[in-house]
Amino acid sequence: MWIDDQSPTRLDPASDVPLHRQLGDTVRTAIAGGQLPPGTRLPTEAQFQERFGISRSVVRQALSGLTSDGLIQRGRGHGSVVAPKHEHHRAVQKMSGLSAQIATSDDVVTTEVLRLESDADPRAEAALGTSDLVSILRLRSVGTEPIALIHTWLARSTVPGLQASDLVNVSLHATLAARYGVPVSAGRRQVRAVAASGSVAAEMSVPIGAPLLVLEGTSLDSAGSAVEYFCTWHRGDQVVFDVDAGASAQDGSRSFKSGSVNPHSSPDEALGLSASALRLAESLTEFATRISDESQR
Template identity: 55%
Template sequence: MWLDELADDAVDPTRKLPLHAQLSAVLRSRITDGSLPAGSMLPTEAELSEKFGISRSVVRQALLALTGDGLVLRGRGRGSVVAPLGEHHRLVQRMSGLSTQLDEVTTDVLSLSPERDALAESTLGVRDVVALRRLRSAAGSPIALIHTWLPAALALSPQELTNASLHSLLRRKHGISILTGRRQVRAVAASPSQAGSLQVPVGSPLLLLEGTSFDAAGLPVEMFRTWHRADKVVFDLDVVKSDIAEPSPMKGSPQPQPQPQPQPQQGTASNLGVADRARALAHELQALAEELG
């Protein structure tokens, strides 16, 4: 049993951290690293008490904390069971966002106003830019904070963006279809403002997805950054075997504008995760030709 693998002093009364917090941390680490998958039975209060030499009231307090965090389910006569993690999976290579990939998603508009942002203005190729800030929630829990910069000429309103897909609205209202884009993913720590919006402690791990989206003519439509709760959202990537060599980015080479591409067929995916490999190679060759010319 995994409990036998733990050192007896994993919960140590000489430490400053309360005993119940130490025990909950031990159990939490086993749950979050997959050692205790959903549905696993936890040891009884008596077993945990005997293992670590602590009172059953301390054990009970630790289990209550895990229950409050949604990691453990407890019921009379059935003991403590590891709860489903409640993860939401997002296919990063798809142009569509969380609102169309997940069920029971709500979108609240936090703000929509003109903003001077040199990077957004340069990326979008316009002088007048609006900043759109939204909060996405699933099953009543916030999972993503979205900052999007758009040309002011699109004239969108908070009312029509509430509980709506931005891409669907652009297609319906302006006939703009988002076909291509560039995406980057990185791990960041939650700032105080991000932590407040996502209801996590400051410094909690977040998954940042950022990029630019282009229409059918290859023109930039949006620049965005989306911070996802790492404990709630999982990024999925479909990969395929290919004999095409990965293109190496050229230092100082200009960034070509992506050209429109048809949507991939169901079951296919880009080995780059966002753009088609062949298109990326063509863009690199174009950039190289422009540099040599």
């Protein structure tokens, strides 16, 4: 049983992090890493108490938080089980954003603007050709659960007068097109698997080291000029990246279909991104396994 593999001293009463948060993060990590797959029955409150030397109130507070986040389901007299996996799918080759792709009557997507300010970034400066930048940090959620953190840089001259309130629950690309006459029509993107750093973990309400999917790159207007540089962190346990791939007429290798990430990119670039995305699931599994092993040492 999973709890038998957990160290009795895993929770630290002397830590600044409350015990219920420590217990909740322990279970979250196990769910994200696959040690507690959907449908798995969790230990009883008594088993949690005995294993970690904590009170029933601490256990109930931790389980309540996990229930609110949709990670577990609790039934009277039946104990708690890991909730069925609810995945949000994003097509990497589509220019439409995450909210446009996953918003349904059941999944209401909200966008909170955390910061809009001047901010220097060497990658953004190189991509946009200016150091006079506007930095926008947004948190995208489904219900009350954060699923993506978006950091975008724009040339200040592109968006004069833009305020944080203009982007609350509003698409940035739609605003660029409607208000500033700058439609986003193409882009160059990269996909990577990373472990959540402290600042990103705090904004996304996940444990430090949780597996994330990062989509980053540059968006272009219809003339091929760079409009934005962005980096978006997606929760690896909530968001799945889909890639259209097919046999190339020339060499039989896997490549994007027409309508790919960047219609102006070379075949080598398209093949490289396709291969990177196809390896993503394997990379996430390796991250989750390593994170879980390290957290138990």
